[in-house]
Amino acid sequence: MPQKTNASPSAANDEPAWKQRAVERSTKTARLRAEQRVERFLDAAQAIITEKGTTDFTVQEVVDRSRQSLRSFYQHFDGKHELLLALFEDALRRSADQIRAATEAHGTPLERLKVAVQLLFELCRPDPAAQRPLFTDFAPQLLLRHPNEVRVAHAPLLTLFAELMTDAADAGELRSGVKPRRAAALTMQTVMFTAQSAAAPDDESAHPITADEIWEFCARGFSGN
Amino acid sequence: MPQKTNASPSAANDEPAWKQRAVERSTKTARLRAEQRVERFLDAAQAIITEKGTTDFTVQEVVDRSRQSLRSFYQHFDGKHELLLALFEDALRRSADQIRAATEAHGTPLERLKVAVQLLFELCRPDPAAQRPLFTDFAPQLLLRHPNEVRVAHAPLLTLFAELMTDAADAGELRSGVKPRRAAALTMQTVMFTAQSAAAPDDESAHPITADEIWEFCARGFSGN
């Protein structure tokens, strides 16, 4: 920070290009190292999560596993919440990709939507087996303290669903008066949250809600006109 | 516990009635005191919550406010989570009562359902002003660690909605093939969770989902045809 309050405020941005390039060159290597370290933390955390099936790990565990240090961790993350957020975003982004790929296989817009809903449902339920992203169980915590970041994290999925929904609308497959983006948001929320509270199919009670049911519900509602 | 391993196992239940009554008399007073203490803890916690608008209070705060002791607290509750659970259950039960009362005022079954949905939505959103039960913000946490207890806590509301839904079904106002109880569960979940992530109406984005929208969505779905 050698240069502060030296030039006029408006000149703050007119650094000569060569200088910017020089700085970048000097910076690049550092950035690469940093990215690599962040990646190691992320991988370690992800491994621990899928291993223990919960997000109740300690920062120390992540540090140990990634063979780095606490100091380093806090130098790269603002805190545990940022790590979670990163994992969360990542998981949602990958899920969005996966779902998008699954819907690619033609069918009417509505059918593609159905595929998306059902896959999202499966992806969001609590570890039916093991390796599932499990990104759903810390979502609530984040929702409380960082609703804004969560919105950002949801963006890829929301975009995908909005696209599918819009396609359906264009094909005239939506009930008139339905706003695609709104419907997409509501559907996503419903699917994700319901999946979470849908316990593993071991309970006897009436609960075990299925992907089909949820699709039926979102698509047609319950009212009979 | 003066009587143990004295009679045959099968005789464990044939205590003379007078003895049971005597024990109960001796017990009654203790129970009353305990109930009163529990009540004080609950009241204190509730007060703190509505005061600070969050459930991030310490047990110590509750203890101080209720003019009791930590020892006493842990003698009456298994831990902080039990306290939260108790408050949660209570809030949900009261909300169920309130909603039931609101729907009492005639109308077709479907209209009553609508009233219920919209009121539930309002009750669940994050403190638009202040005094709202706020029972929604620790629900997620509990969902993770005590899904079973949460189910129990939800029971009153679920029962209410199931009733309303069944009435609608009997009146032929539901789409054929809809199972009332299932639909009730799905609707409740959708309303409660959506309300939670529906930020206060200060954001510019497309989010602010309204009670009407949510009703439309649950009742009619998005699919045309």
Next chain:
DNA sequence: GCCGTGCGAGAATAGCATTCTCGCTCTTTG
């Protein structure tokens, strides 16, 4: 009046996130 149970006061323990201190090791730079 005597005993057990409940309880207040508050110290002790423990788990975890976050910060801080030391020295070491490369990379940069003159």
Next chain:
DNA sequence: CAAAGAGCGAGAATGCTATTCTCGCACGGC
């Protein structure tokens, strides 16, 4: 090459909470 400094590992120190434990007191039934 040597001095300067940035990044980092190791791990101690802090701070906040929940939870447990220890003492000694008081009250209701005998």
